[in-house]
Amino acid sequence: MCCVGFAPNITFCIQEMKLISSFFSLSFRLVLPNKSIFYPPGMSESIIPPEVRPKPAVPAKPPHVAAPSPTAPHGPSGLGGGVGVDRVPGLGHSGGGSTLLGYIGIDTIIEQMRKKTMKAGFDFNIMIVGHSGLGKSTLVNTLFKSQVSRWSSGWGGEHKIPKTVEIKAVSHVIEEGGVKMKLTVIDTPGFGDQINNENCWDPISKYINEQYEKFLKEEVNIARKKRIPDTRVHCCLYFISPTGHSLRQLDIEFMKHLSRVVNIIPVIAKSDTMTPDEKNEFKHRVRKELETYGIEYYPQNEFDDDMEDKNENDKIREAMPFAVVGSDKEYQVNGKRVLGRKTAWGVVEVENPNHCEFALLRDFLIRSHLQDLKEVTHNIHYETYRARRLNDNGGLHPISVNNTQESNL
Amino acid sequence: MLLAPGAVGNEKQYVGFATLPNQVHRKSVKKGFDFTLMVAGESGMGKSTLVNSLFLTDLYKDRKLLNSEERINQTVEIIKHTVDIEEKGVKLKLTIVDTPGFGDAVNNNECWKPITDYIDQQFEQYFRDESGLNRKNIQDNRVHCCLYFIPPFGHGLRPVDVEFMKALHEKVNVVPLIAKADCLTPNEIKKLKDRVREEIERFGIKVYQFPECDSDEDEEFKQLDKELKECCPLAVIGSNTVVETRGQRVRGRLYPWGIVEVENQSHCDFVKLRNMLIRSHMHDLKDVTCDVHYENYRAQCIQDMTSKLTQDNRMESPIPILPLSTPDVETDRLIKMKDEELARMQEMLNKMQQQIHDGKDQ
Numbered sequence: 031m032c033c034v035g036f037a038p039n040i041t042f043c044i045q046e047m048k049l050i051s052s053f054f055s056l057s058f059r060l061v062l063p064n065k066s067i068f069y070p071p072g073m074s075e076s077i078i079p080p081e082v083r084p085k086p087a088v089p090a091k092p093p094h095v096a097a098p099s100p101t102a103p104h105g106p107s108g109l110g111g112g113v114g115v116d117r118v119p120g121l122g123h124s125g126g127g128s129t130l131l132g133y134i135g136i137d138t139i140i141e142q143m144r145k146k147t148m149k150a151g152f153d154f155n156i157m158i159v160g161h162s163g164l165g166k167s168t169l170v171n172t173l174f175k176s177q178v179s180r181w182s183s184g185w186g187g188e189h190k191i192p193k194t195v196e197i198k199a200v201s202h203v204i205e206e207g208g209v210k211m212k213l214t215v216i217d218t219p220g221f222g223d224q225i226n227n228e229n230c231w232d233p234i235s236k237y238i239n240e241q242y243e244k245f246l247k248e249e250v251n252i253a254r255k256k257r258i259p260d261t262r263v264h265c266c267l268y269f270i271s272p273t274g275h276s277l278r279q280l281d282i283e284f285m286k287h288l289s290r291v292v293n294i295i296p297v298i299a300k301s302d303t304m305t306p307d308e309k310n311e312f313k314h315r316v317r318k319e320l321e322t323y324g325i326e327y328y329p330q331n332e333f334d335d336d337m338e339d340k341n342e343n344d345k346i347r348e349a350m351p352f353a354v355v356g357s358d359k360e361y362q363v364n365g366k367r368v369l370g371r372k373t374a375w376g377v378v379e380v381e382n383p384n385h386c387e388f389a390l391l392r393d394f395l396i397r398s399h400l401q402d403l404k405e406v407t408h409n410i411h412y413e414t415y416r417a418r419r420l421n422d423n424g425g426l427h428p429i430s431v432n433n434t435q436e437s438n439l
Numbered sequence: 440m441l442l443a444p445g446a447v448g449n450e451k452q453y454v455g456f457a458t459l460p461n462q463v464h465r466k467s468v469k470k471g472f473d474f475t476l477m478v479a480g481e482s483g484m485g486k487s488t489l490v491n492s493l494f495l496t497d498l499y500k501d502r503k504l505l506n507s508e509e510r511i512n513q514t515v516e517i518i519k520h521t522v523d524i525e526e527k528g529v530k531l532k533l534t535i536v537d538t539p540g541f542g543d544a545v546n547n548n549e550c551w552k553p554i555t556d557y558i559d560q561q562f563e564q565y566f567r568d569e570s571g572l573n574r575k576n577i578q579d580n581r582v583h584c585c586l587y588f589i590p591p592f593g594h595g596l597r598p599v600d601v602e603f604m605k606a607l608h609e610k611v612n613v614v615p616l617i618a619k620a621d622c623l624t625p626n627e628i629k630k631l632k633d634r635v636r637e638e639i640e641r642f643g644i645k646v647y648q649f650p651e652c653d654s655d656e657d658e659e660f661k662q663l664d665k666e667l668k669e670c671c672p673l674a675v676i677g678s679n680t681v682v683e684t685r686g687q688r689v690r691g692r693l694y695p696w697g698i699v700e701v702e703n704q705s706h707c708d709f710v711k712l713r714n715m716l717i718r719s720h721m722h723d724l725k726d727v728t729c730d731v732h733y734e735n736y737r738a739q740c741i742q743d744m745t746s747k748l749t750q751d752n753r754m755e756s757p758i759p760i761l762p763l764s765t766p767d768v769e770t771d772r773l774i775k776m777k778d779e780e781l782a783r784m785q786e787m788l789n790k791m792q793q794q795i796h797d798g799k800d801q
Contacts, residue, residue, distance in 0.1 A: 161592065161593070162593055162594060163590075163592040163593035163594045164592050165592075223597060223598070224598055225546075225547045225548055225550075225598050225599045225602060226545075226546045226547065226548050227545050227546065227547075228545055228546050271483070271590075271592060272483075272622075273481070273482060273483020273484070274483050275482055275483045278543060279543060279544055279545050280545050283545060299592070300592060300622050302621075302622050302694070302696075303591075303619050303621060303622035305692055305693055305694055306694075306695065371624055372624060373621070373623075373624050373625070373697070374625060374703075374705050374706050375694075375696075375697035375698055375699050375700070375706060376694065376696035376697025376698075377696060377697075378694075378696050379696065382695075384695045385695050385696055
């Protein structure tokens with residue numbers, strides 16, 4: 031089944047979830063299985079998250095129960111099994127403040143939110159940066175299994191190198207499992223292609239800040255829109271040329287300047303040019319150099335919430351940068367049709383973990399950390415920008431009374 | 440066979456100068472050959488690996504790869520490695536000129552200048568030696584061929600590629616190669632080659648042209664030559680590691696999805712490059728360097744010198760003055776005529792102005 035995998039993430043998309051989460055201390059790394067989510071009200075056992083609690087000894091009460099029965103609460107887990115509150119079954123419940131004397135049905139809020147976000151859809155903005163010819167457009171098309179890059183939106187076949195770095199954003203709406211995602215791919219042709227590449231990251235930096243500014247303006251408006259259109263760059267995929275030696279000067283300069291402004295995910299492009307040994311050596315060297323220069327790529331160390339996050343992210347950080355190969359052509363290998371590149375000596379399979387790490391990148395980017403990317407952008411990068419703007423303005427809103435005030439970037 | 444004068448009709452007299460080529464051959468074998476090859480391109484293009492594969496040596500044993508911290512302030516350097524190779528009694532003194540640091544900085548303006556300076560220096564040294572008194576043991580350090588590595592990751596030539604080749608195409612034989620060709624599918628290689636060929640023509644870059652075949656060469660040679668011309672630029676892969684495939688031990692690269700054989704013609708053009716560079720065109724490369732590039736340099740040099748001398752009113756110079764290229768008499772005359780005409784017109788204009796002035800006064 032061709033599945034990109036962003037459908038489960040909709041459950042966590044709403045601002046209000048923050049309040050609820052602190053109330054119930056839910057873990058947001060729950061990935062619900064992709065089962066049918068329609069269930070008759072009152073049957074709380076239908077949602078079975080991974081850490082399932084033992085079923086309550088008492089039969090589930092209808093949601094509107096008011097008077098609790100005296101014996102019920104001190105049995106194992108008076109609440110429905112779906113919430114995952116930290117209670118040890120069998121022990122008397124003490125303290126904690128979440129003693130409920132019957133089933134209320136608060137956990138159904140997850141379902142309500144899910145339905146709402148399904149209707150609203152959500153958006154994701156990804157920027158791709160790298161020299162021309164590193165396979166950026168192909169990789170993005172492969173990641174989202176659709177023709178989303180600008181080359182497929184009807185551009186002519188001529189790959190002319192522009193004289194300055196341009197910023198080209200192309201939006202598509204893709205749908206999976208009833209979930210709509212508005213994906214915007216921001217391409218940066220001309221990056222690193224000139225003879226003199228000094229400050230070629232300035233247009234990119236300016237664009238990112240402009241998006242923050244737009245959002246800030248909307249936020250500060252008196253009559254705000256219900257859902258502010260989010261054009262901020264959630265993730266920047268930076269393509270490293272697979273020389274096999276080490277990072278280039280330009281790579282380091284770019285990442286140094288932009289890792290504090292946006293989430294950067296470095297990937298090694300066209301990695302079918304390196305044998306497995308060369309790949310490992312190169313990755314190791316790149317990681318060491320990134321560390322030497324203090325470049326914090328996503329997932330950043332400092333933003334890990336708890337031990338569980340940290341462990342998971344540590345594993346990912348150790349495997350980064352991912353060495354990927356992209357392709358939108360299918361070939362027959364061992365009786366199966368796979369995406370790959372056919373050469374005279376074999377077929378490079380894009381989704382084969384022995385060949386390249388595309389599957390790892392896709393799972394990381396889309397199936398587990400998509401929402402986190404958005405959250406880090408909103409909670410950290412955007413807030414940093416906002417604080418800086420407010421500071422510059424002496425603590426006042428940059429656009430308080432006068433709506434025509436120019437933004438000074 | 441030429442009949443010597445005075446020979447009796449039927450008796451074919453054998454003079455024996457048909458053995459001249461053999462004599463030349465023996466002498467040159469004794470003397471040995473030399474060849475200077477320059478490799479240029481960004482770091483990480485596989486230049487050192489390719490050189491090692493071509494000549495089956497390990498010229499870069501003690502090389503330390505710089506990490507990016509050390510490379511921040513690196514400028515383009517010129518490093519020479521010399522190695523003596525002998526095969527079947529024929530000695531070759533091979534010099535490889537390496538250009539680390541080329542194209543690696545953020546600002547690569549004029550990063551080819553150290554390279555052009557080096558080539559000019561070698562020409563100058565040879566020029567002085569040639570004009571000197573003792574010409575017995577001239578050391579020929581002129582660069583005979585420059586292999587330029589084009590990255591396979593782009594969509595054709597980049598600005599830095601074009602500028603480099605244009606700066607060098609009149610000083611040295613430039614042979615463009617597509618590096619690391621194992622990351623391209625056959626279709627992509629063809630497209631890239633077509634693009635590069637078209638751009639080379641569009642920008643007027645004069646890369647090394649294979650000489651035309653003589654009409655009396657055999658068919659096989661002509662066929663090979665034709666194939667070679669069509670394959671330009673050559674897409675190469677280098678490797679010095681031996682892998683086992685199909686029961687044989689060959690040089691190649693081992694991937695999880697297959698084995699790339701360096702010497703397999705259907706995998707890459709390495710064999711063509713080696714044949715071209717070493718087996719068939721080495722001497723031609725040297726000839727073109729001597730006859731064309733060096734002569735261009737020499738003519739330019741002498742012209743500069745003599746024009747300087749005429750400016751300084753013919754100072755004495757140690758180097759004998761060679762006959763000046765005769766200035767174009769016709770153009771000189773025309774210029775003189777125009778000058779006189781201009782002077783006359785100026786005079787008339789002055790007179791008219793004077794008249795008007797006088798007229799006003801009255």
